[in-house]
Amino acid sequence: MTDVTQDGPENALPAFAELVLDLTERIPPGRVMTYGDVAEYLGQGGPRQVGRVMALYGGSVPWWRVIRADGRLLPGHEHRALAHYGEEGTPLRELADPPRVDLRRARWDGRGIPANTPHGRD
Template sequence: MPQMTESGNAGELPPFAESVLDLTERIPPGRVMTYGDVAEFIGQGGPRQVGRVMALYGGAVPWWRVIRADGRPLPDHEDRALANYRVEGTPLRDVGGEPRVDLKRARWDGK
């Protein structure tokens, strides 16, 4: 699938990015995977590499379903992420007055 590359040119996605985005699209509504979960499931890269793919190419997939390991919404995207979590019924918990995804209940194992 053609996508905009980092330089702004249309081109093919790198295979790792394609794998990350394909998996992200398969995460069911109301469920999440951490950046590390995605890397482990794909069998390559790590949380930072997955985060980079999401930052560059994740706008067209349900990006809010790939989260940090502490369950906090992505900085500067909290309101949009929380709105999506509420619509999808993603389990949330309150930590010091801050909403976080309840990973024990929301984490998806890819099956």
Template sequence: MGRVKDGEEYVELVLGLVERIPAGRVMTYGDVAEYLGAGGPRQVGRVMSLQGGGVPWWRVIRADGRMLPGHEARARAAYAREGTPLRGEDRVDLRRARWEGLLPGDER
């Protein structure tokens, strides 16, 4: 686990990455932390819970693929609209929907 950057800077990094996740794709909280090289799933979850309402929050999910408790109906509607692959009614199919963090032409 990498060192957590200054709080405001970390929030901006997390939210900026979430905004880049393409429609129909997802990252886990741990994926976001790993991509940023800082924090961990809990830190990402805290950012999302406190300040993630303005970004496509449904694209950041738990490691087991389950939808955010209490927000399943809104998430399910977003997944249907975006064509996100699901496993049953309450899980995203991570094998098919996981995004590695690169867009065409991006370098990391």
């Protein structure tokens, strides 16, 4: 199991958390990845581990771009997420109540990350 809380010097960000946060920063505006997409792209952990990283460390990155597999907004952060989605033009499901991200149109597969970056797969 991937440890998301401790694997290095005190006050250092765990290696898995660094990978998750780095990838989150690279998701283009208006696009999203699910927790499972992030784990699959990185080749380690799973949706729960990615969610844990985002809960513990995700405040400094565009957290609204990593979402649940059903497209629902993060409970308790819906208004903030909706504001970001509006600014970025993230596709939403028009008839969904409460609002959901339209994964068919907004999902990003990680292509386009330059090959010279630590996680590039062009």
